[in-house]
Amino acid sequence: MSHAVQTARQAARSLIAWAGWRLSVPEAWRPLKMTGDPAKGTMMIGDAERPIVLVQWWRPRKTVFDADKWFDQRFRKLGAHPTPGAPAPAGFTKTAWEPELATREGSSKTVWTGYSAEAGLVVEVIVTSLTEEWLRRSIYKTIVPGMTVSREDEPCCWSMYNVSFMSPPGFELELKHLFSGDVALKFKRGRGMTLLLRQVYPAKLAVSRRSLERWLEATPFIERRVLKSPAREAWHRDQPRRLEGIRQTGWKRLPAPLGRCAPRHSTAVAAVDGEMDRVLLAELQCPADAGGAEADWAVEKMNMQ
Amino acid sequence: MKKKFAIDRDTSMSVCPIRRPAVKTEEKNGKRYVTIEFERPRWQRMLGADEHCRRTFGLDAYGQEVYDGCDSQTPVRKIVERFAATHHLSVAEAEMSVTAFLKTLLSKGIVVVPLSKDVVVKGMKR
Numbered sequence: 001m002s003h004a005v006q007t008a009r010q011a012a013r014s015l016i017a018w019a020g021w022r023l024s025v026p027e028a029w030r031p032l033k034m035t036g037d038p039a040k041g042t043m044m045i046g047d048a049e050r051p052i053v054l055v056q057w058w059r060p061r062k063t064v065f066d067a068d069k070w071f072d073q074r075f076r077k078l079g080a081h082p083t084p085g086a087p088a089p090a091g092f093t094k095t096a097w098e099p100e101l102a103t104r105e106g107s108s109k110t111v112w113t114g115y116s117a118e119a120g121l122v123v124e125v126i127v128t129s130l131t132e133e134w135l136r137r138s139i140y141k142t143i144v145p146g147m148t149v150s151r152e153d154e155p156c157c158w159s160m161y162n163v164s165f166m167s168p169p170g171f172e173l174e175l176k177h178l179f180s181g182d183v184a185l186k187f188k189r190g191r192g193m194t195l196l197l198r199q200v201y202p203a204k205l206a207v208s209r210r211s212l213e214r215w216l217e218a219t220p221f222i223e224r225r226v227l228k229s230p231a232r233e234a235w236h237r238d239q240p241r242r243l244e245g246i247r248q249t250g251w252k253r254l255p256a257p258l259g260r261c262a263p264r265h266s267t268a269v270a271a272v273d274g275e276m277d278r279v280l281l282a283e284l285q286c287p288a289d290a291g292g293a294e295a296d297w298a299v300e301k302m303n304m305q
Numbered sequence: 306m307k308k309k310f311a312i313d314r315d316t317s318m319s320v321c322p323i324r325r326p327a328v329k330t331e332e333k334n335g336k337r338y339v340t341i342e343f344e345r346p347r348w349q350r351m352l353g354a355d356e357h358c359r360r361t362f363g364l365d366a367y368g369q370e371v372y373d374g375c376d377s378q379t380p381v382r383k384i385v386e387r388f389a390a391t392h393h394l395s396v397a398e399a400e401m402s403v404t405a406f407l408k409t410l411l412s413k414g415i416v417v418v419p420l421s422k423d424v425v426v427k428g429m430k431r
């Protein structure tokens with residue numbers, strides 16, 4: 001493919017966000033492989049033909065993290081000294097890079113490392129020499145400097161394949177269900193509080209096969225508690241986009257004879273976004289009835305990034 | 306071992322698929338039923354079967370969209386982009402779904418894809 005065609009295609013952007021970091025990448029790029037968990041993991045990002053960028057992240061456990069010492073150790077392990085001029089995106093306390101790190105195979109790769117004290121996150125972006133020189137330069141000139149991170153007391157964005165969610169502060173990702181047409185993430189906070197966020201598309205097909213009530217019942221994760229006789233009411237939002245659906249509340253209990261043990265109050269919202277043709281679902285479960293505003297907020301924030 | 310025929314991604318995204326002419330088209334309950342006439346294999350004809358047979362395929366709304374895009378003028382890449390834009394999907398997801406469906410249409414013989422001789426020769430050598 002010619003450079004001009006590739007450049008044109010890269011003008012359209014999409015958002016990839018995971019575990020507290022956020023990158024705006026060309027539309028054709030997508031996550032190819034993901035390993036680990038929100039505390040430590042890797043994501044290989046590429047286009048339809050090849051991998052291009054490897055993003056690694058890690059949340060230091062120590063209360064006092066010595067970034068300078070860690071960076072020294074890291075680059076010593078890589079067998080390199082940091083080169084001046086590392087891209088420094090906003091929100092990062094310390095950054096360092098080695099643009100031409102020699103590999104054992106005789107080629108080179110560019111390694112960029114950044115630490116954000118506010119987010120408590122170390123992120124590394126690696127591009128090998130298999131990627132064209134002009135693209136490598138573009139990645140470190142435009143894409144990496146545009147990286148953002150979420151502070152620990154801020155909502156966190158989770159986005160890929162044009163599907164995005166926002167989780168409220170304090171919620172950690174526990175489970176994921178990533179399938180084309182059905183993306184679900186389950187978060188937890190403290191003891192007993194969980195938040196399930198899900199998008200199903202296309203909505204016309206989804207709603208023709210199952211009602212919104214049935215979509216709320218059908219969770220992609222194992223659910224031992226059952227909701228009986230929920231209260232339901234119509235739910236809608238007009239701004240900034242039209243969402244129509246239902247809001248459901250009630251107590252979820254374990255099957256008999258454990259019904260009185262650890263019940264959970266469930267607040268669930270299922271809405272259809274007619275413009276994007278998506279079914280948006282959110283369910284908050286708590287040991288007590290706390291209003292469930294997080295479920296409403298989570299649905300309003302879906303696909304708004 | 307029999308060699309597999311394969312063409313590179315760029316070529317496969319640039320080809321313009323063509324719908325085979327349908328002898329009958331019917332709309333029923335939101336689905337389109339397309340009937341296509343095929344020539345039977347020689348061994349079937351030797352056993353006494355008719356020269357031609359007809360097969361009917363049902364297409365839902367999404368299938369119809371891809372099928373209608375196979376007009377011999379629109380490359381696969383454009384069909385994917387149009388599908389992504391219409392259904393607010395990422396290009397990656399649309400490409401997965403559309404190319405998978407096109408493979409099904411090709412395997413059933415509902416659409417055909419014209420390839421130049423040098424592409425065919427190159428594909429046989431892979």
